[in-house]
Amino acid sequence: MKLLLQEVQKIKKYRNEGRDIIYGDVTCVYYGLYKDYTWRDVFSKGINNKIAWGPRLIFVQAGNAKGFVTKASLVMGDCRSIINKEIYDKWLRERLIPNMQPNSVFVVDEISYKSTIEEKVPNSKSSKKTMRNWLASKNIRFDSQCFQPELYEMIKKHKDLHIKYSLDTIMEANGHKVLILPPHHPEFNPIENIWSKIKGKVETFWSEVKGVNYYDVALNSTEMLRLADIFAAIGPEEWHQAVDQAIRCEDEFMTLEYAMDIRQDQLTVETETENNDWSSDDSSSSDSLDTFTGVNDTDSDTEVHLPNIEELGYHYSFESESESESELNR
Template identity: 40%
Template sequence: MSKRKVVHSEGRAIIAKVFHFLQEEYNFMKVNNSDKCDLSPLANVLKRTAEATGVSERTVTRILKEEKELPSPSSKFTSPMKKRRKRDSKFMLDNMHREVIRTTIQNFHISHKQVPTLAKLQSVLREKIGFDGCLSTLRSLLIEMGYKWKKIDNNRKSLQERHEIQLWRFNFLKKINQYRSEGRHIVYTDETYVLTSHVRQNTWCLKSKDPTKKDTSFSKKLSTGSRFIIVHAGNSSGFIKDASLVYKAASTTGDYHSNMNFDNYVKWLNEKLLPNIPEKSVIVMDNASYHNTRSSKIPTSNSCKSDMKKWLMENNIPFDERSRNIELYDLIKKNKERFVTYKIDEIIKSKGCEILRLPPYHPELNAIETQVTKSGLVVVPEPGL
């Protein structure tokens, strides 16, 4: 069956005008037909309109019906594409699923000794996390996560992490080894959530002997129940005493990080964590947005010239007073990394402690991910950014 051609608003307006023109032509001929000529070929205006415009009679009928429903004669036809519901984004994957993607790529290289092509990844991820995106969607997701295509020695292509991600991981491991050799107290922190009606995705069920019948199995509730946010910290001895924070979230949808903000996190730091750890401790945390609230605003390319000059002067960066905005911003862009500071860092350092941020999508470097409580509950938080 051929796909129906979409007639846009301008085309539908023209078809309607052709119909009315031919109708008026027929009516005029009918009234002034003094010599009684045969007007039957002109009578079927609907058919003539369809032949003249190259569409079906059904389409002409539909357009005329739509014209009658317009608010006024001067109203325009609307584009049919505007009425269509946009397809849901395939990027609504939480951080745990993203970590599964990263681990899968590593296993292709390390365990299976294979090149992780998009088709192979799509097949594995469809089974592991139910990924239903196309190859183009998967490619965009991998680029967003820091991967790129790169030629290898045999002229085939392989997925590899960007240099800055590799360097971040290298620096993290180097720094934490230094802190350990100094005998520093290392504290791992993270946030996660639990749903009150949470159940596992899989279960044991009795396999049916009759191939025509389904296996007997349980069903889970559609409602996820309430969501509770859990914030905690731990070290080599277990969870930090009196450092836990549990509260009911306002929403049960989306990434759980949206239920935490900068103010709540600072309150937890000041009241729960920092009073219960020794001085000179090293606090390991991920890169959630509320961990990276900047202390001062850095001018952007859209900032006014006076703000750019003020920032450059405050940071003792020489510039020409006659410079234009684009030149000033180029100076800011080249130097801003040296002056980026975060409010969380200042709070932690004021208490005599240090902060160490995890590389993006590396929860396996955060020891609290597999901490076990005395009750035997395994807490496996969603990986941080």
């Protein structure tokens, strides 16, 4: 949660600076992933055809509130389609970066081929020397007498703020910043909503060309033009709505974080007050007991007189065991 908070704060900061925020992602649609009907109600099935997992279309794109980045689209469609770091990096250098505005910010989610770590972070089995060198290189202060587990705890505490990805190197070399969203937070990336619209149209496209051979789904020029038209149909209006939705999610998230922070402070103050009250009660109880018994810390050798029960005004009569038994026998 701390890392997500930092990334959202950075997005808002860069947006306020007037920098162009570009949202990127990769998605795919498998051949056979089409539907004749949408979900209608809880009693009727929406997808009436089986989903076939096999050949697929892979889309790589990026955009902002103005629409898709011009000339940055990459579509791969055959049974051998696969996306990896080499292809992704080539797309960055040859299609995305040349068409980005100077000093832009590129926002993506965390996927292995996008966010390959350039500098390895020491793990729990690394040597003390390796751990010390890493901490020193990040200007993190540590005690030279620390044991290996202690050094590793410090590394775990700071590593998220100092991990450098190959994506960072590529973008920074061209004057851009990168923000990598933590997993499971698609609400902060507007392109996820855009993919939803694209996939709906692509599913219809699949249903119309599903008669082609299952293992030979390489798209011809006519079909590629139809896909291009699908992308062209998603314009600035759809993108503007998606970005606005992401901004609302950011605002709601920040509002919740502020509320939780304020509540945490209140709980801390209440706990401290309760602890102080308990300390006061303990102190007064101790003083009362000392006064009652006549104990004086400074005069520990003085003989203390403890009053007996009669002197305190309490009077009890104690019956003997024989008397109690005779009373019961009556």
